[in-house]
Amino acid sequence: MMENMTPPNEDKPGKKRKTDDAQDEAPSATKGKFQKSIQNSFGFKNSSDVSSASNITDLLTRVSSVYRMEFPHDFSLLWRFCVQICPSCPKKALLDPLGVSLCGPYDILSGKEISEPFLHCRYYLDPPEVQTVLTASNSSEQLHYGYFRDDPNKMPAFVVSAKSSKDCVLRYAGDNLLEFIYKEINLKLSKVSTDSSVSNERNKLTNLKSKLEKFAATCDPVVQLNCKEKNFRDRKRKSQGTTFHKLGISVYVKNDIGYRPIHHDDATLRKMMQKVAQCESQSERVAAFGPLHEQITFVQFANDESDFGMGLELGLNFFLQGAECFHKAAGKLLPTAYKFLKRDLYAEIIEKHLAKREKDPTNILYLK
Structure with missing residues (x-):
């Protein structure tokens, strides 16, 4: 034809690449091992160094060197936020109650080495313009979220969601990652019943929302969480x-x-x-x-x-x-x-x- x-x-x-059967193992449950993995990857002394503002530029530089693209400020801010709420395993900090885990370039911040960054966490229908950074757990539709950028030499325009086993449509999810997370929290809160049987889930969501609001307010510059779809x-x-x-x-x-x-x-x-x-x-x-x-x-x-x-x-x-x-x-x-x-x-x-x-x-x- x-x-x-x-x-x-x-x-x-395309060059034939070696496959890797390694599974996405969760980082150690102990804070000591987490600190060690970060120290080995970046030379930081402890997890507080990772979350500190003084190391944001260094983190972005190291990840950018692997992916050969610049990463926006919200990328490192989300990592800092996840380190604060779950220092032992930042990648899984949002798993309960949002059902999403950090992935892709965040694996580097978790102390792992990626053999093929352009293929790592790249779903079947992901065009080059999409870079996956979050994946939904137990999703039959292969739901995942990532940056969308038209030009690799420029910053991402916004965050999109995709359901690769369902269709190839890319759906707008937020102008930045923190805005997207905030929107997801509010969406889940709107669906959670006020019934006492689900009060634990509502409390978790409310607590996460409060922490994110406080974190965004302390960022410099302050991060606006209300989705206005400007980008x-x-x-x-x-x-x-x-x-x-x-x-x-x-x-x-x-x-x-x-x-x-x-x-x-x-x-x-x-x-x-x-x-x-x-x-x-x-x-x-x-x-x-x-x-x-x-x-x-x-x-x-x-x-x-x-x-x-x-x-x-x-x-x-x-x-x-x-x-x-x-x-x-x-x-x-x-x-x-x-x-x-x-x-x-x-x-x-x-x-x-x-x-x-x-x-x-x-x-x-x-x-x-």
Whole structure:
């Protein structure tokens, strides 16, 4: 099917990576061992050093060096808050009563080494723009939360939620992590009955809310916890298209150069892709792929005229459709678009992800 496609540029196959069967073990239940793990990773003397404001820059620098991206201030603030409420195991500090655990880059702060940071905690339908930092426990829908950033060279725009086993939609969750946690607490409180039988759960939520409010008030600058969706609205004004994940793309456009829309709406494009994915033979698939091949040709024309956003949008839709028969198309369109847009790190991430794409969330832990 794809053999007849004229590639936008030379295909770079993803490098095969060694899998890691290590499971996400909880840090030691003792404060002494936790302190030792932090000291080994960062040279800090104790957990109070980790939570102190003077070490925020150092923490961000060390994590950023592994992921080759800058992390926003709220990333380290959430870690400080979790250290305060559960010094023996900060990653699990929010598990009871919110049902979420810190993951991904937070594993580094827990004293662990990550063998493949770009694949670690990267779910099957996570595009390069998503970086998972929280995961829900016992979620049949593979619910997880992460930063969303259009450009790896810039800070995240906001936090999103995803349910990879259900769909590829990315849902706005908050402008920052503390705001998201606060919103989740209030949401759970609104659902908890005033009945005495659940008073313990309500007390836990109320206590956590009070601690978070006090913590946010002592931050410098003070963190606003009330969700106003400012970052989400700002980014929406600058976005183009829709994409299957519903957030569209955001590329620089000047004098109408930088983006041109795909020739079909999402519903039509989905039907075209579904027809290809359901084909039982290779010959049927090649025939059904014809209209999609035409769209790829249009992308090549768009690239010649510097409308790089079209290839990004179509490539993301191939990736988000999820079927393996579209991996080759996504693997040609996306690296090309990211490189044209000077988002080279995303090109590297998508190549690695397509080479080792896992549907089972137990296989996306890359810990040494």
